[in-house]
Amino acid sequence: MTAAAQELDELCFLSAQSMSTLETSDHFQMVKLLGEGSYGKVMLAVHKKRGTPMALKFFPRQSTSLFSFLREYNLSLSYCTHPSLTRALGIFFSTPCYYVFAQQAGLYGDLYSVIVSEVGVDEECVQSVMSQLSGAVSHLHSIGFVHRDIKPENIFLCDRTCRWVKLGDFGLARPTGCTIRAIWYDSPFCTPEVEQAKESEKVREQREEDGQEEENIWITVETTIDSWALGVLVYCLLTGCFPWEETTHNDPAYRRYKEWYDCEMEREERSEGLRGEQEVIWCEGEREKDNILSLEMNQKSNPVAPQFEGFSPLLMSLFRELLNPQPRLRGGPDEILSYLGGPWLMETEREEKRKAEEVEKEARKIREAGTVEEGREREGRGER
């Protein structure tokens, strides 16, 4: 077990002893529901005496182990010190039905709501979001944890224009290097190295039906899981879509991307080989041969997968780092910093996006005007 994992376990044991039982409404005024996930609900609340706003995360006791609740709370409280990580506030308690802890609240929703309501976020804003997440995720990795659930729904907005975002939901975070059961899930955020678990899940279900013992595939938790998710996130932010439905060879869009990637690798290997050969050629003074070889290399071009066509070569190199199908060769989140400042979209794509944004803006204006008009009409009819 790593030092970070041991320290976190210790914090969980210690905090278990000081958890109090509270009546939520004695201390907090509920303002609104911020969101719901598979583990529970998150409410915006205000502390009754101090007036401090916060997010209260409720975990049903029936379906949550005390240890997993305390692990998420303590990780957020003690390790999430980066400005783009959502920090717990030191308040945790239980009620008859829930375990609850308080966290800094993102008051402007999450990135998912931005992506679904727009045709992708503008390029400058995407770069700003990614630079913040690069720092936040590198920080988590540097202290020995992998987030394992980076997705738009878990990135909260601290202002209306996404200038300040915070990564949250540390429920799946685990210490780097620990071993867990591989779980395949139907999403582009699932890494390609888990594809083998898809088949084994079918086998497991069958064994369960037959009353046989479970047979699991185990994987080591690596930081490269988060790099993959950051790559998919860049794509989602820029386009408002996913690059493929699921990261498996059965998915045609992923297969096309993988073919492009493999071809790129082959080209790279070939050109490295040629560079070595060139030295011999130059030594022999055969310049013409050298020129022919270069021409041949250029002719064997490798068009990108269609869903990546609007992206600049700079961004494609970043994708090659983050969306590297081979986890051992995948770049870390800090790589993102070397790709900021330059263009991520091709000029034609930028123009298309501008037009689509204009159309979307107009449509929104019409929708809003319609709502105001309907409101007036209703008022005129004396309805509320």
Ligand SMILES: Nc1ncnc2c1ncn2[C@@H]1O[C@H](COP(=O)(O)OP(=O)(O)OP(=O)(O)O)[C@@H](O)[C@H]1O
């Ligand atoms: N601190 C916060 N500030 C603002 N909104 C939040 C906060 N925490 C959670 N939310 C909202 O609540 C939703 C669910 O929260 P969260 O992802 O933490 O729950 P979960 O049950 O662990 O979800 P998941 O199913 O992704 O594991 C988020 O998508 C987000 O919209």
